[in-house]
Amino acid sequence: xxxxxxxxxxxxxxxxxxxxxxxxxxxxxxxxxxxxxxxxxxxxxxxxxxxxxxxxxxxxxxxxxxxxxxxxxxxxxxxxxxxxxxxxxxxxxxxxxxxxxxxxxxxxxxxxxxxxxxxxxxxxxxxxxxxxxxxxxxxxxxxxxxxxxxxxxxxxxxxxxxxxxxxxxxxxxxxxxxxxxxxxxxxxxxxxxxxxxxxxxxxxxxxxxxxxxxxxxxxxxxxxxxxxxxxxxxxxxxxxxxxxxxxxxxxxxxxxxxxxxxxxxxxxxxxxxxxxxxxxxxxxxxxxxxxxxxxxxxxxxxxxxxxxxxxxxxxxxxxxxxxxxxxxxxxxxxxxxxxxxxxxxxxxxxxxxxxxxxxxxxxxxxxxxxxxxxxxxxxxxxxxxxxxxxxxxxxxxxxxxxxxxxxxxxxxxxxxxxxxxxxxxxxxxxxxxxxxxxxxxxxxxxxxxxxxxxxxxxxxxxxxxxxxxxxxxxxxxxxxxxxxxxxxxxxxxxxxxxx
Ligand SMILES: NC(=O)c1ncn([C@@H]2O[C@H](COP(=O)(O)O)[C@@H](O)[C@H]2O)c1NC=O
Numbered sequence: 001x002x003x004x005x006x007x008x009x010x011x012x013x014x015x016x017x018x019x020x021x022x023x024x025x026x027x028x029x030x031x032x033x034x035x036x037x038x039x040x041x042x043x044x045x046x047x048x049x050x051x052x053x054x055x056x057x058x059x060x061x062x063x064x065x066x067x068x069x070x071x072x073x074x075x076x077x078x079x080x081x082x083x084x085x086x087x088x089x090x091x092x093x094x095x096x097x098x099x100x101x102x103x104x105x106x107x108x109x110x111x112x113x114x115x116x117x118x119x120x121x122x123x124x125x126x127x128x129x130x131x132x133x134x135x136x137x138x139x140x141x142x143x144x145x146x147x148x149x150x151x152x153x154x155x156x157x158x159x160x161x162x163x164x165x166x167x168x169x170x171x172x173x174x175x176x177x178x179x180x181x182x183x184x185x186x187x188x189x190x191x192x193x194x195x196x197x198x199x200x201x202x203x204x205x206x207x208x209x210x211x212x213x214x215x216x217x218x219x220x221x222x223x224x225x226x227x228x229x230x231x232x233x234x235x236x237x238x239x240x241x242x243x244x245x246x247x248x249x250x251x252x253x254x255x256x257x258x259x260x261x262x263x264x265x266x267x268x269x270x271x272x273x274x275x276x277x278x279x280x281x282x283x284x285x286x287x288x289x290x291x292x293x294x295x296x297x298x299x300x301x302x303x304x305x306x307x308x309x310x311x312x313x314x315x316x317x318x319x320x321x322x323x324x325x326x327x328x329x330x331x332x333x334x335x336x337x338x339x340x341x342x343x344x345x346x347x348x349x350x351x352x353x354x355x356x357x358x359x360x361x362x363x364x365x366x367x368x369x370x371x372x373x374x375x376x377x378x379x380x381x382x383x384x385x386x387x388x389x390x391x392x393x394x395x396x397x398x399x400x401x402x403x404x405x406x407x408x409x410x411x412x413x414x415x416x417x418x419x420x421x422x423x424x425x426x427x428x429x430x431x432x433x434x435x436x437x438x439x440x441x442x443x444x445x446x447x448x449x450x451x452x453x454x455x456x457x458x459x460x461x462x463x464x465x466x467x468x469x470x471x472x473x474x475x476x477x478x479x480x481x482x483x484x485x486x487x488x489x490x491x492x493x494x495x496x497x498x499x
Pocket of ligand 1: 013014015016036037038039040041066067068069070071105106107108127128129130131132
């Protein structure tokens, strides 16, 4: 110990040694003494550099297979001392701490070790402790220390003499790196041990659920019976829950592959279920059912006539539970009181993590609506529009929902063209021509009609009222077509794309 006479030091401690000589060369040329840990020092010496060992600065050998090498006040004091603070500098000198001004660190390859299928023990050994500690210390002290975590920055022209803004940028990068690193460890520990799922979207894909550490298991939903929940069950259950929470009246939502295929709101939950199921009885087979009222025995009997993967409801009477648990494959989930979905949504993509506020519950305010057509909607039509508008928000874009009153008869989901979505929804309506009660058909579209063709197609299928956001350059053309076809149309002013 007692190496404060030498330096200033640049401490290099890296797992990925690629390009290390290029930054070492620049550091030496700028007058720094290289200070390094075991493997990095060896690599640099082999390239012809003079290197001081960290152990000679700490006065302590690297121990426990490298678990402890830089975790020492001689290193951390040097990284944390405020150079403009005389007391800090006195401490640095008094205790013989290393005067480190540059830190070049990259971490044990945790993620690639996991990806290689290594044993748990090897994975744990690849959790870097000393590296993140140094990165965080240097990044905190970025006004005094230059911290380089990314080998791509070694050749940056202004690296050594760059402005404070560059040091700040590199410090932020270091913190981002350590936070992602910890997240990967968390994902591994929680995900693999607690959340393994049978398989992913398909049986040849491995999958696991990484639950938010701060949220209760299943976000407080209680599984009352049935098999283990699968990857697809969880996605569908989320979609069904989101849709049913859109309604106050007793409602039933049938979801297939994350899209609602039959939805109804009625005065009684049993009727809502019957109408929701009638919305698409064929697709409902093996679907997910979400209800927003407690399930009593007679409803349970009706529900059990169809095969469901998952049934969600805010409660089940004892008899209903007995009835529904007879089917061992059906997973029953109880929605806790006051349940709500998270206000923020995240999705991990190849480009980074996308975050957005959740599309909030629809506020249907008559005063906020615009009626651009000659024909104005009556009260009943407006009620149907409100209902279908709430449904279409939960259907993948391009989304079209056709229904009457407060029940759906046809859903066009995830189509690349809006006319195709209209056609898909109308096919659903046509399939119910014998069972469907007569009444004017209403259509909801999640985004504006770019052309009049979608409206013309809807009219051919018997649609008499349309609710959509409006806002197309060709709104005038679309309104004109509605007027010619005797259709009333409402603009809500809000789009509800769902991807
Ligand atoms: N334990 C420690 O004090 C410690 N200090 C630095 N490391 C890491 O050791 C690696 C470099 O080791 P080497 O120079 O021996 O190849 C770097 O990835 C660095 O982040 C450490 N290793 C793990 O925590």
